[in-house]
Amino acid sequence: ELQLLESGGGVVQPGGSLRLSCAASGFTFSRYSMSWVRQAPGKGLEWVSAITGSGGSTYYADSVKGRFTISREDSSNTLYLQINSLRAEDTAIYYCAKHHYETSEGADAFDIWGQGTVVTVSS
Amino acid sequence: SYVLTQPPSVSVAPGQTARITCGGFNVGTKSLHWYQQKPGQAPVLVLYDDTGRPSGIPERFSGSNSGTLTISRVEAGDEADYYCHVWDSASDQGVFGPGTKVTVL
Numbered sequence: 001e002l003q004l005l006e007s008g009g010g011v012v013q014p015g016g017s018l019r020l021s022c023a024a025s026g027f028t029f030s031r032y033s034m035s036w037v038r039q040a041p042g043k044g045l046e047w048v049s050a051i052t053g054s055g056g057s058t059y060y061a062d063s064v065k066g067r068f069t070i071s072r073e074d075s076s077n078t079l080y081l082q083i084n085s086l087r088a089e090d091t092a093i094y095y096c097a098k099h100h101y102e103t104s105e106g107a108d109a110f111d112i113w114g115q116g117t118v119v120t121v122s123s
Numbered sequence: 124s125y126v127l128t129q130p131p132s133v134s135v136a137p138g139q140t141a142r143i144t145c146g147g148f149n150v151g152t153k154s155l156h157w158y159q160q161k162p163g164q165a166p167v168l169v170l171y172d173d174t175g176r177p178s179g180i181p182e183r184f185s186g187s188n189s190g191t192l193t194i195s196r197v198e199a200g201d202e203a204d205y206y207c208h209v210w211d212s213a214s215d216q217g218v219f220g221p222g223t224k225v226t227v228l
Binding site: 035037044045046047050059060061095100106107108109110111113114115116 | 165215
């Protein structure tokens with residue numbers, strides 16, 4: 001069964017940092033681009049970042065550029081999101097998502113989603 | 124940055140047809156994807172590349188190249204928020220629409 005399991009969320013003070021993880025199983029992780037998508041309380045979906053299967057290319061939303069870093073460790077089938085300089089507006093559920101096509105450059109649909117991990121930024 | 128628009132809400136009686144539009148500059152030239160999200164759950168892909176249907180998604184869900192998601196023979200279980208999504212190649216960023224809440228009367 002294809003599965004994504006996020007972890008690492010929590011309550012953090014403004015300016016703090018967290019490292020989110022997403023453990024993948026049931027597919028050849030290294031062959032697929034992956035993304036992070038977040039959803040603030042009561043709001044819509046916001047794409048955050050993507051990384052290609054090779055890890056050679058990374059992409060970021062303007063709202064997180066310079067503060068968030070996406071990475072992957074194919075040997076352990078794990079996707080990461082390092083989030084720094086946290087702000088109140090970063091409070092959200094963070095989902096990791098698998099891209100649909102093998103070896104895509106990141107522009108395709110997200111066909112598998114995790115259940116999300118909650119990040120709360122509060123003093 | 125690229126912007127997608129969706130109607131905030133659509134109401135439909137059971138057995139009828141719901142149509143949700145997704146607008147944006149030249150959206151017909153982009154590959155459009157649609158997700159269904161029920162309260163407290165992660166999103167689920169219902170259409171990819173305008174008209175593709177993942178396995179397990181009923182044929183009642185269909186799409187067009189002009190940015191419309193159509194749900195035929197609507198059922199109570201279709202009540203959810205629906206989001207459209209594209210990749211903006213000009214900025215190399217993903218973009219989601221604001222979402223449409225489908226209410227089954």
